[in-house]
Amino acid sequence: MDLDLERLADRMHVVSLPLATRFRGVDEREVALFSGPAGWGEWSPFLEYPPEEAARWLRAALEDADLERPAQVRASVPVNATLPAVEPARVASVLARYDGCRTVKAKVAERGQLLADDVARIAEVRALLPDARIRVDANGGWNVDEAETAIRALERFDLEYVEQPCASVEELAELRGRVHRLGIPIAADESVRRAEDPLRVARAGAADLLVVKAQPLGGVRAALAIVEEAGLPAVVSSALDSSVGLSMGAALAASLPSLPHDCGLGTGALLAADVASPPLVPVGGAVSPARVAPDPALLASLAARPARVDAWRARLAATLPHL
Ligand SMILES: [Mg+2]
CATH class of the missing domain: 3.20.20.120 (Enolase-like C-terminal domain)
Structure with a gap:
């Protein structure tokens, strides 16, 4: 797994998804997506989660983007x-x-x-x-x-x-x-x-x-x-x-x-x-x-505001040492 902050930040796309129904006290959901050799992985710990906890979510996202998935026993x-x-x-x-x-x-x-x-x-x-x-x-x-x-x-x-x-x-x-x-x-x-x-x-x-x-x-x-x-x-x-x-x-x-x-x-x-x-x-x-x-067009149209992207980059930097 490549854990270099700059390279990871380059692979990260932060989007803000509007909810159809208010849920968990929020109207929009921010998630970070990583592209990788095996596909795409999602890193979306809720905003209040501390870095130690967010690190497990990051491990999951990078594994899914970087590695083939385990064998599946059902198609649906x-x-x-x-x-x-x-x-x-x-x-x-x-x-x-x-x-x-x-x-x-x-x-x-x-x-x-x-x-x-x-x-x-x-x-x-x-x-x-x-x-x-x-x-x-x-x-x-x-x-x-x-x-x-x-x-x-x-x-x-x-x-x-x-x-x-x-x-x-x-x-x-x-x-x-x-x-x-x-x-x-x-x-x-x-x-x-x-x-x-x-x-x-x-x-x-x-x-x-x-x-x-x-x-x-x-x-x-x-x-x-x-x-x-x-x-x-x-x-x-x-x-x-x-x-x-x-x-x-x-x-x-x-x-x-x-x-x-x-x-x-x-x-x-x-x-x-x-x-x-x-x-x-x-x-x-x-x-x-x-x-x-x-979809690249949706990634672009749903992209989070620059200040929020910066916040996720800072979060990534704070989380990586706990991985
Ligand atoms: Mg539950």
């Missing part, structure tokens, strides 16, 4: 629709963006909202899609008591699983014991960020399955090894990536020996503009794990 990756914490009246229009998806992941526990808002949102999903699998994602927003109350209130909608109901591994383990009799699996997402996390989650009995992302775990190869070692079922997800990053996630999903759940790689549908033409969005409820190359 089924994905879920992702529903932000919108009001019930907007649920149908958001879900309409996802072609053919049979699973919906709905955000819950949004700051400033009540459990009643979550119940109303999930009820609307169930009314619109009687046969869908519905999973909810609290992003760690509940304490153990709140999570137990919420799960009991949402249980009647037949949940596939509850993702990161509480913030800590200890809370997840306690909650899992409490709701065990309801038969609703618990998934760990934010608790799985570094290579050592999945084993900790598994040992603590904190989750029934893991949500894994290629970038924070340091790339497709590292993520494959981590999933194997943890011994829990995995759902591959993304972090509001461009089509390039989604393609890296799809490559990970396509290489996993077992893929029992639909993956969170349909979030391209949340973008109002993307770097690839056509963008990597669900078709028939699935995405392809083939490589995606940005």
Whole structure:
């Protein structure tokens, strides 16, 4: 891997992608893309992430740009629709963006909202899609008591699983014991960020399955090894990536020996503009794990402002020593 700052900066393209629906508190998503001998790689740690953390995301991006991807065992990756914490009246229009998806992941526990808002949102999903699998994602927003109350209130909608109901591994383990009799699996997402996390989650009995992302775990190869070692079922997800990053996630999903759940790689549908033409969005409820190359005209038209490009170059310089 060539880690020379100037040469890497020359290979880096920073784009700002407008979102169709406000998500994670932002209206636009900045990502950096690297061209390389094997293809394109995406580096898109959220802006608040420190260099030590951003370094794992950078390793993933450079690996994907520089090296051929591991062998794949499936040619298509089924994905879920992702529903932000919108009001019930907007649920149908958001879900309409996802072609053919049979699973919906709905955000819950949004700051400033009540459990009643979550119940109303999930009820609307169930009314619109009687046969869908519905999973909810609290992003760690509940304490153990709140999570137990919420799960009991949402249980009647037949949940596939509850993702990161509480913030800590200890809370997840306690909650899992409490709701065990309801038969609703618990998934760990934010608790799985570094290579050592999945084993900790598994040992603590904190989750029934893991949500894994290629970038924070340091790339497709590292993520494959981590999933194997943890011994829990995995759902591959993304972090509001461009089509390039989604393609890296799809490559990970396509290489996993077992893929029992639909993956969170349909979030391209949340973008109002993307770097690839056509963008990597669900078709028939699935995405392809083939490589995606940005369209040069889109790279140019979506290019971030010069001050933001400078900020990403500074970020690259600060991150490289941690690689
Ligand atoms: Mg999540």
